[in-house]
Amino acid sequence: MELFIAQILTGLANASSLFLVACGLSLIFGVTRIVNFAHGSLYMIGAYTGYTLMQVLPGAIGFWGAILLSGVAVGIVGVLIEMLVLRPVYKAPELFQLVATFGVILVIQDLALMIWGPEDLLGPRAPGLRGVVRIMGEPIPKYDIALLVITPVIALALWYLMTKTRMGVLVRAATQDREMVGALGVNQAWLFTGVFALGSALAGLGGALQLPKGGADLLMDFNILAPVFVVVVIGGMGSLPGAYLAAIIISVLNVFGVTYLPQSTLVLMFVVMIVVLMIRPYGLFGREEVAGEHGQVGEPERPIKPASPKVRGIIVTGLCALALLPVVGSTYSLVFVTDMLIFCLFAASLHFLLGTGGLVSFGHAAYFGGGAYVAALLITYSNTPMELTFMLAPIGAGLVALVIGWVCLRLTGVYFAMLTLAFAQLVWSLVFQWGAVTGGDDGLVNIWPAEWLKPTVVYFYFALIFSVCGILLMRHVQHSPFGYALRAARDSQRQAEATGINTRQIQLIAFGFAGFMGGIAGALFVFSKGSVFPNELEIARSFDALIVVFLGGVKTLAGGVVGAGFFKGLEETLLRFEYWRLLMGILIIFIVIAAPEGIAGSLRKLGERLGLKKVEDQ
Amino acid sequence: MLEVKAINSFYGKAHVLRDLSFEVPRGEVVALLGRNGAGKSTTMKSVMQIVRTRSGEITFQGQSITSFMPHKIAKLGLGYVPEDRRIFTDLTVVENLLVGQQPSREGAVTWTQDMLFDLFPNLAERRNNRGKALSGGEQQMLTIARTLMGNPLFVLLDEPSEGVAPIIVEQMAKVISQLKSEGLTILLSEQNLHFAQLVADHAVIIESGKQKYYGTLEDLNNQPEIRDTYLAA
Numbered sequence: 001m002e003l004f005i006a007q008i009l010t011g012l013a014n015a016s017s018l019f020l021v022a023c024g025l026s027l028i029f030g031v032t033r034i035v036n037f038a039h040g041s042l043y044m045i046g047a048y049t050g051y052t053l054m055q056v057l058p059g060a061i062g063f064w065g066a067i068l069l070s071g072v073a074v075g076i077v078g079v080l081i082e083m084l085v086l087r088p089v090y091k092a093p094e095l096f097q098l099v100a101t102f103g104v105i106l107v108i109q110d111l112a113l114m115i116w117g118p119e120d121l122l123g124p125r126a127p128g129l130r131g132v133v134r135i136m137g138e139p140i141p142k143y144d145i146a147l148l149v150i151t152p153v154i155a156l157a158l159w160y161l162m163t164k165t166r167m168g169v170l171v172r173a174a175t176q177d178r179e180m181v182g183a184l185g186v187n188q189a190w191l192f193t194g195v196f197a198l199g200s201a202l203a204g205l206g207g208a209l210q211l212p213k214g215g216a217d218l219l220m221d222f223n224i225l226a227p228v229f230v231v232v233v234i235g236g237m238g239s240l241p242g243a244y245l246a247a248i249i250i251s252v253l254n255v256f257g258v259t260y261l262p263q264s265t266l267v268l269m270f271v272v273m274i275v276v277l278m279i280r281p282y283g284l285f286g287r288e289e290v291a292g293e294h295g296q297v298g299e300p301e302r303p304i305k306p307a308s309p310k311v312r313g314i315i316v317t318g319l320c321a322l323a324l325l326p327v328v329g330s331t332y333s334l335v336f337v338t339d340m341l342i343f344c345l346f347a348a349s350l351h352f353l354l355g356t357g358g359l360v361s362f363g364h365a366a367y368f369g370g371g372a373y374v375a376a377l378l379i380t381y382s383n384t385p386m387e388l389t390f391m392l393a394p395i396g397a398g399l400v401a402l403v404i405g406w407v408c409l410r411l412t413g414v415y416f417a418m419l420t421l422a423f424a425q426l427v428w429s430l431v432f433q434w435g436a437v438t439g440g441d442d443g444l445v446n447i448w449p450a451e452w453l454k455p456t457v458v459y460f461y462f463a464l465i466f467s468v469c470g471i472l473l474m475r476h477v478q479h480s481p482f483g484y485a486l487r488a489a490r491d492s493q494r495q496a497e498a499t500g501i502n503t504r505q506i507q508l509i510a511f512g513f514a515g516f517m518g519g520i521a522g523a524l525f526v527f528s529k530g531s532v533f534p535n536e537l538e539i540a541r542s543f544d545a546l547i548v549v550f551l552g553g554v555k556t557l558a559g560g561v562v563g564a565g566f567f568k569g570l571e572e573t574l575l576r577f578e579y580w581r582l583l584m585g586i587l588i589i590f591i592v593i594a595a596p597e598g599i600a601g602s603l604r605k606l607g608e609r610l611g612l613k614k615v616e617d618q
Numbered sequence: 619m620l621e622v623k624a625i626n627s628f629y630g631k632a633h634v635l636r637d638l639s640f641e642v643p644r645g646e647v648v649a650l651l652g653r654n655g656a657g658k659s660t661t662m663k664s665v666m667q668i669v670r671t672r673s674g675e676i677t678f679q680g681q682s683i684t685s686f687m688p689h690k691i692a693k694l695g696l697g698y699v700p701e702d703r704r705i706f707t708d709l710t711v712v713e714n715l716l717v718g719q720q721p722s723r724e725g726a727v728t729w730t731q732d733m734l735f736d737l738f739p740n741l742a743e744r745r746n747n748r749g750k751a752l753s754g755g756e757q758q759m760l761t762i763a764r765t766l767m768g769n770p771l772f773v774l775l776d777e778p779s780e781g782v783a784p785i786i787v788e789q790m791a792k793v794i795s796q797l798k799s800e801g802l803t804i805l806l807s808e809q810n811l812h813f814a815q816l817v818a819d820h821a822v823i824i825e826s827g828k829q830k831y832y833g834t835l836e837d838l839n840n841q842p843e844i845r846d847t848y849l850a851a
Contacts, residue, residue, distance in 0.1 A: 166716055173706045173717045180704045183666055184718045185692030185768050287708070 006138035007259065011252030013144035014213075016151040017043075019247035020206030021224060022231040023158065023240050024199035030175035030238030031195045034086060034097045035414065037543070038104040039228065040221035042200045045108065046074045046207025047216035048116050051123065054211070060127040070208035071201040078200020082193050085589055090192075092596035095360060099550040100592040102543065105221060106585030112218060114579065120218075123211030143212050150209070155244050162240060171195055175238050226425065226539060230269045233418040234276045236286020245284060266429035270422040274407070277419055281411050304487075304557055306479060322464060326457045334456050335528075336572060338463045342524045343548075344564040345467040349517035350545045351552070351560025352474045356483060357510045358490030359409075360417040363424025364545050366404065367515035369537030371397035371522025373431060376444040376532045386450040386527065393526075394519035400427070401515020405508050421539065428537040443533035447526050463524050470520055471561060477513070478557060486510050551591060553598025562600040619644040619772060619803050620665070620696075625674030625684075627657075627664045627827075634660045635827040637674070642772070642805050642820075647798050649818035649835070650807040651849055657827040658807040659701050662774045665805070666691055666698045678772070695723055697770030701777045701807070703757045705764065707750035711741055714749055714760055718767035726769045727800055734763040737793060755786035762793070772803045779813045791816045811849055815839075823848045 025039045053066035085100050129146055132139035162168035174181045174191055182188045207220075214220070231250055235242025250269045257268045282288055307315070325337060350364045374396030378384040384392070404423040408416055431438045438444065453459050477483050488496040489503035496503050526532045535541065544567070552563020570587065574580040595602035620642040627635040634657050642648045652658050663669040665676055666688050676684050683691050692698070706714050715731055722728035735742035738759040744752060752760060758778060765773060775794070779787045794817045798804060808814045814821065814835065821838050823831035825848050831838065838845060 166719070169709065169713045169716045172713075173709060176706050176708055177704055179668060179688075180700065180706075181717060182688045183668060183692060183698045183700070184764065185689050185720050186717070187687075187689045 002136040002138050005136055006140060007255045008252055009135065009140055009148065010144060011255040012151075012248060013141075013147040014255065015247040015251035016147040017206040017210040018224075018227055018231055018251055019151060019244050020154065020202045020209065022228045022235070022247055023243040024202035024206075025228055026232045026235070026238055026240065026243050027171070027195055027202075028199040029232070029414075031171055031178065032086070032090070032192050034101070035095065036101050036199075037098050037225065038081065038101040038108065039199075039203055040223070040225040041105050041108040042074050042078060042203035043207040043224050043228075044112060044216070044218075044221040045077060046070045046204030047123075047211055047214075047220060048112055048121070048207075049073050049204065050208030050211050051116075051121050051216050054124045063124070063127050067205065067208040067211075071205035074204020074207070075197045075201030077204075079193055079197045081200075082196035085593075086196070087189065087192075088593045089596055092592070096550055096554075096592065096596060096598075099547050100589055102547050103585040103588035103592065106581040106588070108585075109218065109221065110579045110582035110585070116216070118218065121216040123213065123215040125212050129212075147209065154205075155240075158240055167194065222540065226421075227269055229418060229421070230273045232283075233415060234273050234283055236280075236283030237414055238287075239283070239285035242283055242285035263433050266433060267426055270425045270429075273422045274419065274426075277411060277415060278407075281415060283415070286415075304478060319468065323461075326460060331456050334460045336568075338456075338460050338528055340565060340568040341463050341467040342521050342528065343568055344561045345470045345524070346518055346521035347545050347548045347552070347564035348471045348474055348560040349514045349521065351549045351554070351563075352478070352517065353510060353514040354546075354549055355554045355557070355559060356478050356490070357486050357507060357514075359507060359511065360413075360420075361511075361514075361542075362417045362421035362546065363404075363539075363542050364420075364514075364518060365537050365539070365541035366420075366424035366427045367397040367401050367518030368522040368525070368541065368545075369431075369532070369534075370400045370427060370515070371519025372526035372532040372536055373438065373444070373522075374519070375523045375526045376447045377438070379447050380444055386448075386453070390523050390527070393523035394516045397519025397522060398512045398516030401518075402508065402512040405511030405515070409504055409507055409511065421542070424537065424542055425539065428534060428539075431537055432534045438534075441534060443531055445531040447532065448530050449527040453527070459528060463528065466520060466524060470517055474517060475557060482506070482509070547588070551588070551598055553601030553604075555597065556600040556604060558600045559598050563598065566599060619679060620805065621675075621677045622661075622665065623675045623677070625664055625671045625676060627660055627669050627671050629660070629669070633827070634669075635664060635671075638824065638827060638829055639674075640822040640829060640832050642803060644803055645798070645801060646819045647794065647804040647806055647817050648820045648822060649814035650805060650822050650824065651809070651811065651814060652824040653849065654809065656824050658809075658824065659776055660827070661824070662698065662700075662776045662805070662807060665774055666696065668698075692768060693720070695726060695769075695771035697765035697768050697773040699761050699765045699773060699775045699778065701780065703754075703761045705749040705752070705757050705760050708748060710748055711745045711752070711760060714764050715767050718764035720768040723769045723771065725801075726771045727766075727802070728769050729766045731767075734766060737766075737796070738763055755782040758782050758786065758790070766797075770802070772805070773797070775804055775806045777807050777809065779808065779810050787813060809849075811845065 021039060021043045025036060028034060028036050050066050050070040053069055054063055057066050081104055085104060086097060089097050089100055126143050126146065129142040132141050133145060162172060170181060170186055170191060174188070178188055227250060231243055231246040234249065235246035249272065253268055253272060254265060257264045276284065322337065326334060346368050350361060353359045353361055371393045375389050375393035378389045378392060379386070404420065408419045408423065411419055432440060448454065449459060453462055485496070485501045485506045488501055489506050493503050548563040548567045549560050551567060552559035552561065570584065574583050577583060591599065597605060622638060622640050624637045624639050625635055626633065626637060638661065650658050650661060660669055664671050667683070667686055668688050671684055675682055678694055678696060683694065706717065712731065715734065735745070740756055741759055741763060744756060749757065749760065762778065778790050791813065794804065794806070798817070806814065806818060818835055821831065821833065821835050822829060823844065830848050831844050
């Protein structure tokens with residue numbers, strides 16, 4: 001019993017930072033509809049800034065003053081990000097802004113590395129709160145007790161701000177209908193900036209407050225991101241009481257998980273999220289998301305059409321050039337282009353789901369890594385011939401996608417996206433922790449292709465044929481009756497249902513198909529590398545694909561492939577620089593601002609403007 | 619007071635308003651009449667620049683507002699009451715009013731919550747209810763009250779009689795007459811000619827985004843052929 005109480009107290013103390021970061025994210029999403037991937041980075045800056053300030057400022061006043069100042073400093077950083085990066089892209093299609101925030105993550109990672117160096121920093125202890133107190137015989141750190149008091153105070157202050165002040169009323173009104181708030185004379189631009197400043201300051205505060213417990217390191221931005229998204233989704237996007245409750249649930253469960261079922265820690269929160277979303281599809285206190293109610297209906301989707309003879313000519317020429325690469329290129333270039341082709345196929349499979357299906361999957365790595373692991377497991381444990389394995393792996397990935405899709409398709413919008421992320425994390429942690437079978441962190445090695453495929457040149461052609469055929473197949477499906485039905489379900493689910501299309505079934509098949517195609521990419525990958533590690537299943541891998549699809553252009557058929565080719569090429573060029581993330585981040589932000597419809601989409605627009613291409617008649 | 623000069627507006631690629639012109643003199647109620655889909659709501663949104671005009675000019679008190687953002691236009695004293703009400707359903711009645719609140723303005727009535735509760739007694743009883751708990755008529759009153767909290771010189775009133783009970787329609791007509799007598803200028807969009815006749819001085823009739831008639835309501839009553847051609851029976 002004593003231990004039980006002590007654990008609950010520890011959980012509540014741990015909830016502190018999680019709550020602060022999550023409610024900042026929730027506020028920002030509610031008003032601006034931006035899924036701010038960079039929120040973890042703001043939390044990280046808060047921790048580093050707090051650390052530096054605590055070195056300078058003396059004593060208890062210095063310690064607490066440093067925490068407050070960190071919040072203010074990060075608030076200012078937030079304002080800069082909002083004004084310089086996000087303001088130019090508010091008008092872009094929904095979710096495109098998250099690409100810009102991804103660019104911000106990269107920039108902040110390198111800036112933090114430049115300023116504070118690569119070593120983990122041990123957080124200073126709070127003056128006067130160094131020891132423990134005994135509660136029912138169990139030692140509880142004094143700082144935890146302080147957090148237990150501070151968090152509700154901040155929560156109350158926020159509650160007061162949101163319900164009793166005009167600013168709070170405006171924020172809540174804008175969460176529902178920001179266009180109307182504008183028509184009533186409120187300058188949205190400043191409201192957005194204000195909310196961004198507040199949300200960022202909370203993240204910074206959260207980062208500085210956890211210093212005595214966790215210190216500061218360069219991985220904390222991504223590490224907090226998953227739990228924070230989970231908390232926001234469980235609580236209901238935009239709901240502060242929801243975020244508070246969810247942060248407590250997750251933190252307390254986590255403490256118990258560590259004690260009684262250590263293997264569960266990585267999955268626990270995702271399981272909770274899945275359960276909550278199954279029962280309450282919009283989180284504990286969230287409200288239903290209605291498409292377009294926030295005055296953010298983008299340009300109508302264009303009809304798609306087969307490529308013109310000119311474009312086909314260009315593509316055929318390009319493919320011929322690729323086919324000739326072994327004659328002129330080095331072995332290194334063959335390996336690089338093989339990687340690129342595989343990535344293009346992977347990105348195209350996500351693009352199929354996202355562009356044609358309108359289904360935003362945040363966890364597409366599950367199928368890429370899934371295909372790779374199915375292949376690796378078959379080879380390792382049953383000595384299946386490589387050719388057969390190569391056929392079975394995508395089927396395995398497709399089945400995983402069908403199961404995940406079957407559950408996730410009950411939800412829509414951001415909740416759907418978050419649920420796909422949760423399942424991808426489940427798959428990842430399963431692989432990561434079931435070391436006896438999957439090799440855990442050490443991965444599975446010696447997964448080589450059949451003898452005849454071993455030469456780099458042969459494998460290059462193998463990958464070329466499969467990725468090109470895969471991409472063409474997806475294009476073909478997009479132009480088939482199935483593709484029409486899928487787009488109908490995307491554009492107007494109700495109308496599609498009314499014309500006799502079983503939208504759920506169509507979307508599920510599309511989900512499975514995209515998983516299958518991702519699985520082919522995964523199988524190609526594992527045999528080209530000879531090994532596979534859990535990081536092929538990670539969030540970062542899913543995000544890579546997501547970023548690439550948006551960069552290329554969601555609303556153009558070629559978007560995924562163009563984006564993937566560009567991204568790989570860029571990465572290859574920049575990796576030789578020490579601060580390549582900084583350069584890459586700045587470039588991504590630049591592209592997002594300069595080409596809000598993605599590379600392929602903006603090129604098409606440019607072509608139309610120059611009169612090279614006829615504008616479609618409606 | 620408000621002049622609309624040859625504006626063109628689009629929804630995506632659909633050309634909705636075609637060279638539309640009319641004016642609203644100070645202190646008058648002008649009815650904007652037309653059938654469903656004629657472009658009445660788009661005209662309202664174009665004045666607020668919620669739908670941006672592609673060409674033409676709109677001036678308010680002699681100042682061109684075509685390049686302004688909606689919030690800036692609202693700050694000039696133009697109040698907008700949308701047709702689909704768009705109250706903040708998660709906010710209470712009082713909070714909805716708070717969103718609309720603006721500093722007092724020279725030449726306009728400075729509205730307080732109590733004055734508005736006198737004007738709409740039904741709202742007074744429900745001041746602490748959330749918007750989603752209100753009836754359609756109460757929501758309509760709340761949208762008007764919310765806009766009045768901005769102390770406007772001019773109100774764009776988009777189909778206030780649509781989908782509310784006849785008794786509320788009567789009450790609306792009284793309120794509009796009262797607002798007019800207090801000096802407010804109003805552009806009222808309506809399908810219901812009868813309702814417009816109760817309150818309006820001038821009428822603009824539009825069809826497919828083009829102006830078909832501009833004149834006094836009396837003249838319109840003497841030209842039944844226009845009425846029958848462009849308005850629903």
